[in-house]
Amino acid sequence: MSAGPLVGIVLVSHSAQVAESVAELARGLAGGGTVAPVAPAGGTPDGGLGTSADLILAAAAAADRGAGVALLADLGSSVLTVKALLEDGELPPGSRLVDAPFVEGAVAAVVAASAGADLEAVVAVAGEAYAYRKA
Incomplete structure (x- = not known):
């Protein structure tokens, strides 16, 4: 775990409401104390889906x-847009697209980042959310 700055989390969804709600859920489940920065990026600038x-x-x-x-x-064009931004070098240094389920991965990522995990650990923990079974 790192004692320095926390890994930031960005939640990209086709819906502003979904991105904001998942961010709120993840922050709430991260517990008390310092919570990693979480920023929703949902929908289009005019409030539509996209x-x-x-x-x-x-x-x-x-x-x-x-x-x-x-x-x-979350899916489709949100993944493609993040990939394009990464390829073009437009995102902050050290940015990574995480292959994880959106809700469960977001919660895992925010909890790990809030505990001081480094970027590699945050990415790994979020990806492990695919293994969570509900039945």
Whole structure:
């Protein structure tokens, strides 16, 4: 675990309400104390459904504290937009797209980042959420 800046988390969804709600849930489940920066990037600038590179960039800048930024995306164009931003070098240094289920991965990522985990550990813990079985 790191004693320095916390890894930032960006939640990219086609819906602003989904991104904001998952961010609220993850923050709440991270417990008391310091919570890693979590920034939702959902929907389009006019409030519609979709994906916005500008909203993702703004959220990444807001979540970046110098320890890396883990980006979780819900589906389709949100994943493709994050990949394009990474390929173009537009996101903060140390940004990573996380292959994880959106809700469970977000909770795991925020809990781990809030505990001081480094970017590699946050990415790993979020990805492990695929193994959570409900039945």
